[in-house]
Amino acid sequence: MTILNTETQPAAADTAALVEVLRGFGPARIPDLLRRCQLGDRDLLPVLGAALRSGRIQRAGDRYFVAETPEPTPAGRATALFNPHARLDEQTIEWLRRLRELAAGRPREHVEWHQRHVTLRSALLRPLYMHYRGDAVDRDLTFIGDADLSSIAAFLIGGFRSIRVLEADRAVLEFLIQTFHDLDADDVRIREFDARQPLPDDLYDSSDVVICDPSRRLYRCFFARAEELLRPGGAFYTFVNPSHSPDTGQFLFQRDAIAAGWVLTDSVPVLNETAFRAGVLSPEDQENYPFPDNADDAISFTETLVRFVRGPGAAAEEEIRRTVHDRED
Structure with missing residues (x-):
């Protein structure tokens, strides 16, 4: 998992890390990003807003994505296997x-x-x-x-x-x-x-x-x-x-x-x-x-x-x- 550190890294580095997560996992909702970036909402959302304003990422409905990323990615498939919240019988x-x-x-x-x-x-x-x-x-x-x-x-x-x-x-x-x-x-x-x-x-x-x-x-x-x-x-x-x-x-x-x-x-x-x-x-x-x-x-x-x-x-x-x-x- 990529961990963003909004206290010590400049905004450009935080945005780059978020883009890396989305390239790895594909389109994601906020709950998915909170799990994958290992941040709290008050840390993640300002970085997300900056990335949207810069055009580095895009939003469609409740999903955020990097345009060139195909779906599903290997990391996205792995989420279904290892995330305990992903699948309930x-x-x-x-x-x-x-x-x-x-x-x-x-x-x-x-x-x-x-x-x-x-x-x-x-x-x-x-x-x-x-x-x-x-x-x-x-x-x-x-x-x-x-x-x-x-x-x-x-x-x-x-x-x-x-x-x-x-x-x-x-x-x-x-x-x-x-x-x-x-x-x-x-x-x-x-x-x-x-x-x-x-x-x-x-x-x-x-x-x-x-x-x-x-x-x-x-x-x-x-x-x-x-x-x-x-x-x-x-x-x-x-x-x-x-x-x-x-x-x-x-x-x-x-x-x-x-x-x-x-x-x-x-x-x-x-x-x-x-x-x-x-x-x-x-x-x-x-x-x-x-x-x-x-x-x-x-x-x-x-x-x-x-x-x-x-x-x-x-x-x-x-x-x-x-x-x-x-x-x-």
Whole structure:
């Protein structure tokens, strides 16, 4: 993926990078460009406007393109294979329809808590990926926070032995309690808990899988709570590398994860897609973002799903290097 950097590169270089993306992938809508350029909407759309004004790219309806690019391109074909949002079967579409019904009347985002809801399609893809990875069947799953309602998606899909949500937002807590009560969900537990506080004793070693989506200010304490919650051999899912984040933030996240003893096993780009928030774009940029017919395609930025397991620990590193990595044979 080509990554544009509107903070450090001149406008001409940004336009050239956008043209390169469109030559590689062919005609694209704004959601496609947000995924492929790995930018947030407030970064991408000014570059797009400049490229339109310069004549480097063109627009027809909701699609942007470079005139000489044929369709489909190899990269466009690859998108259908590797983008988890590209193709849903009938059962998945039915789960998404039901999730949309259940999400009606959900609590609003708390902007002051840096909450941003992901699309409901993203909320559904999370537990589906756990099934693909073998982390679902007969497993105890814990969500540390779930304003995105992925616990409801996991319940609809089924297969987990139990689902627990630890939630600090009282409005989200009450919404989940009522929703699961209406669903007669006996294997789901909702509990008030702030991840910045110590974990209650009865929750230690209680989960096979932990998932969370914290802001960058909170990921260290969420890492700590996940370690305490997980049983040996468990898996930890979170989301990192938002398309608008600087390289320094990604570097620090990776260093902190290693320092905490985690081993990265999976990295799936563009699985998390954050829903568009009205009122954040300039009038000109808004004009260049024709809203897609599918509400789940109205996105602002994307994130990468990452899966961790516990490593052997720093104490074992010297022995590992001596017996495996540093041998001459």
